[in-house]
Amino acid sequence: MLKNEILKILLAGDGGQGIQLLSDIICRSAIDQGLQAASIPNYGLEQRGGVSLSFVQVGIKEIIYPKFTKPNILLIMSEQARARVKQHQFAETKIIDIVDFKIKMDEVGVSAKSQNIFFLGMLTKMLAAMDFCNQATVLKLLEKKLGAKLDWEENKKAFEQGLLCAA
């Protein structure tokens, strides 16, 4: 992936899992790198318990159209989200599926409510390797959002474990 292309990331989970938080941090981190960024959320009609998607794009070029069919990276965080994004899975798509990381997260003590932060760590590692974000900036943005909360240390640990898992 060249930096002058637009990187397309589709984040999919259940409402309340923190999908939109990840989207916001990834975009703001890319902007901090001097890149363009855009995102659009997509929810169903459900008030609660529905699928929450975020179509995220980062890159040098101006982002004209907010949605896409073929993501470069697809994060799947729940069963019903997996069903919703079937049409977005292609041979060239890098898929990060929660089922493949359940054992690992249990081993390193990532709680259910910090799973999104674990995956933010993984995404950060991948995006930083392509110069789409900076690890320190992501952590700073994350701390700004969650630093004042009681479980910050737990989230920070989940982030670090995510970084290690992607390495």
Next chain:
Amino acid sequence: MSHSSGQKFMTGAEIATQAAVDAGAEMMYGYPITPVTEVFTNWIKQGQKYLQTEDEIAAGFAVCGAAMAGQKAFTATSGPGHILMQDALSMAEGMRLPFVAIVAQRGGPSSGTVIYSQQEVTLACFGGNGEGLRLVYSPGTLAELYTLIRRAFNESWQYYFPAIVLTDGYTVKTRGLVDLENLKMENVVSAPLVVEGEIKHWPNIFTFEEELYSEVMKSKTDFDKITANIATAEEYQTDDAEILLIAHGIVGAATKVAVDQLRSAGKKVGLFRPITLRPLAAARLNNAVKKVKKIICIESSLGQLARIIKDELAPDIQVSFEYLQYPGLGIEIDEIVSRVSKF
């Protein structure tokens, strides 16, 4: 790389609210509906004056009354709410009221989907029992959403026609980088349409057909007079184009990128993107189609844009039409490139 100091990461809804604030809007009347609810909530969060009415009918007529009193007011709605608002918009058209509405299209018919479509074009342009004497703007980008809302306030208060900024759920929900500092413009001042102490007979109902005819024809004449000042379109790579792609709104913006990709592959295509749907830049359209062999209308509806285009083409222009129509469905750049490549 760095961004300009004025660039901010904002949603379309935040941009729309900021545009209304910068336009000098004093009041919002509305009833929440996805996908424009955030325009309302952002306006409230900013501490601006608002009234949540019992429905969109009331919101629309509240804007009519406010405009008469000289209050720069606006509303925002979508889909079924847009349908209900046609009664008030029709009154605004008949009484020549500076009525400003931000409409974010959602899928239809009926409640359809809550996200996106281009299926409210006919409703915005020709809804109600009138002649479509409205100003209808179709933004393609977040920056254009801002400038067209500013224009809607200005042109509505300058020419006394209802103005609708016809956007879509994608545009108001998208968060992107935009620099509003470079998009500032002067505001047209609002004033009461009837000054205190003045007695004015100002009907929206007439006894005689001749009276109504005279009023409608006067408005039509006024509308035709301002068309040259208001009608706006983007033409891109049209000079030597053999195929002219016509698209509006966010599909128009996507088509512009598709034109570059198709040109790189040797296809002589160009874009005509109406920025105002009412009035349409018909003179520029007719000039742009003179040399082309084919027109392809691309839209997220079953021909609502195409009908307007066909209606505005000069009778002597003979050109073949093709259509890419996806009612209620977004159209990605790759899809446009792939389909147009086959023509």
